[in-house]
Amino acid sequence: MPVTIRSLLHRWDASTRLIVPAQDETEPSIDVPVTWVHSSELPDPTPFLDAGHLLLTDGSQFPRRSRDRDPYDSYVARLSERGVVGLGFGTPLIHRQLPDALESACRRHGLPLFLVTDLTPFLAIARYVADELANEQQARIRWSLQAQRAVARAAQRPDGLISILAELENQLDCSAMLFDAAGARIRSPGDPPDLDTPIHDAVRAALEQGVRSSSRIVIDGQEFTVQTIGHSNRLDGALVLGGLDWADPAAADLAHSVIGLASLALTQKRSLEKAHHHLRAGLFEQLLKGDRVLATRTATSVWGGLPSAPLTVLVARRPHHSDFILDALEREAEERGGRVFFTERENRILVLTETPSPAEFLQLFSRHSIPVGTADAIPFEALSRGVAEAERALLHAIQTGQPSVAFREFLDRGMLGLLRAQKVGTVARGILRVLHDHDVDRGAELLTTVRVWVQNECAWDATARELGIHRHTLRNRVQLAGRLLGLDLDLLRDRLELWTAVQLMTED
Template sequence: MVSLSELCAVLGTHLVPVNGRSLPARELSGVHVSELVDPTPYLDGGELLLTTGMPLGGNPAATRQYVERLRSRGVHALGIGLGPWLAEVPEYLCAACDEAQIHLLAVPDGVPFQNVSRSYWALSARSGQAELMGSLGTQTSLAQAAMRPGGAAAVIRGLAQALGGWAAFLPSSGTEPVRYWPESTGALLPLLREETLRLNRAGTHSAATFELHGQPVVEYPIAAGGRIHGFLAVGPGRKLAAPDRQVIMTVCTLLALKARQREAASGAAAVLEGAVAKLVLHGHTEAARILAEDAGHPELPRRVRVLALAAGPGAGEGPQTGAEDLLGAAPALKPAPGVPPLPEQLSGCPLRHERDGVLYVLLSAEDCPQRETRIPAAQMPELSGAVSDPVSLAEVPGVLPGLRRALAQAAAGTLAGTAGPAHAAAEAWVRTLTAYPRADLAGTVTEYLRHRGHWENASRALGVHRNSLRHRIALASSLLGVDLDDPDVFAPLWLELRQRER
């Protein structure tokens, strides 16, 4: 952009200040020539208006009205071309311009107005080229920053500094952190999130402008791969110029590229994790451990519960294409008697594999991070599931036939188990013994059953007196309401307690 002082400096004696006011560095919006009495319909404001003085009317009253019209339009400066109409600038014109705070200049006789216009546009072109070079330099540095670790944060910081304001990136994923600069922008995040949610619900996937605390904010969607990955919010604190918008669009592109990179990395990780689960399901446990280690996956759990999920045709998508939807709805399945409910969030469980129309998932608490459920179970009325008892990785192939049978018998909206009634009762007994707060009843009963009811051997193993052991066993029998020496009781109870020890 070109200021009035720059233009006068270039033109020298061809454009001279008249009223003695110092020329500011304020930018001109253009140079316009008009001999109309009212040129304001053709002006935007901020111009240098050139005239020979013909529209002034030759008297103070007409001149004041003319200057007042220019002031109301926001004209920045008035240039009088001396010659045919005015040999010199009249005092009443100087007074009117001083009162309206419009800079008054003179163009000497014989100097074409075209010289002024040509000089303005030459300076404007030079300024635009400098701004473009500066913009390209900024874009280059932002692209370089994006390639480094923590690139997204560096890009946001660089954008805010380039605009002299603040910037924030609000990702759609709840697992990715919000990035903003400067630190004071953190106070705006709740309002930004609220506005972003509103725009997202309204389907506004183009740039939008709104106000926060009386200041304009521009928000841009970050789109890649056919979906919105987040929104870039910018508070420039000033009017954005064309180079500023180019820098912002460059940042949007860089953030979209980073999103695609994360998406590709996530997809590759999902393929490897699916391969690990497939090896476990086929009994190749050692190969699964080696692949998981080579892929940088956390150490595989020693024991897992295998979850099988199937959706009927009314669910829309099968397990192969709707794994996240199935896992999102699975926690709402109604467990059968004796079957514990599923964790509230399963969408983060990575060890899964689809086979024969069934999605198998290896459940472990540390493998299932907390993520928001994607869809409610009500939208998948034909979803059904079955879950195994805890088993070692080597035992996983052995539970699959039972899982498939339980899944085939499960009604829509229910979660079946693979254990019989005796096992379900044993699970409840162990939970009761473990929950007792005053003594280790579960450990006591385990040693009692391990030594087949021999008081001396069991008390020696526990390090307690025989009478103390008798008291604890009587207490356990009373709590459970069963006879621990009954084979139908101690057999399933012993197996369940053994599982607890592993």
């Protein structure tokens, strides 16, 4: 128990008397911990005092018969501003009784004041406080050693990571929650469902930054500390501590010890995940080569299997600033037990799921502003084609700024739609510019003629009627346009090239 003015009055009840405040039963000011005791008769002792100190004086610095309240008021004001917890005034060596002006000043400034009578030595009070503080410090050191041993023993249990958190909560009467690199709570089977959404949000926000950090949040009046664990280039998780007194060195040391043990455990978990990433990369190459039997057997023994065909293939760019996406996918694969497979390939993240793909995956990438291309209904035998289609859709998503694009959207628009998506109108106009320049120089209408001709599916009579010219004139114009373009418009291939250029020249 800390030393307070109340405990000192109780110990020296025969030779002390509380003056300010008059009612001490519920007065909190006399229950403030005393961190040290000084005795001084200086007119201004504050340079030698600190917050939490108790001052004892016999009043020799005050005049014996003066009723002037100014020296008393300024004296007490300085003590209050310094954070002194109280003033003990000794009688009757210098003053036979307590000066009324000193009592009034203490009441005005709210500074606890008590009398020390019968010539009780100030040294006895100071020594008692020093001994109690030393005993309290030794007790705290003993507690710290015992708590450290208890945490070390907990770490040796089969569920060591959960046990050390439970021991920390028991020792410090606080709450401790550990989260993995994807922001998911690591819990024991008997834990209740997690309903702390604000804590989850704060943890994910800290992890998504991808750097070591310590932050504090307040929920319903309780403060929580969010401490990320791992290295700045790849975090391993986060520890959330609630109701912990960080100002207590022993408590802070124990918490840091637990953070270190948790970091070690999560690093080991990270090493296993890294091995899994290498294994996934190898299995994916086997799937691309068509060796499904070996890949399936290995995936079944490690993760429970592979997703069933037909597959949906998702391709996304791998973010450079954080591995949070990979950690989140690891969590999804673990929870879905083989119905999801993902890997890294060069600077891409590839995900295989059953068709239709769960919406959570697109939402995961979208939440981090990572564009995704998808291809669905892909059999294992056509996995290479599916990856190429998803890659093509990803490129279109990047070019158009869309969060996700499915390859089937291109199929709905056909080949011409694909060409339009590539914004090749500039190329088409460049090809047909020779006709435009000829028309400007000669006052001709070759460009208009070929446009109407291809719109009429190269029908001579319909085009001649629409343009109001003779069929021979139309043929002459088309042949001249072909020569200028370097095309033989009697050939289907060259007609298709002209038709495509005309269709695309107005795009962009």
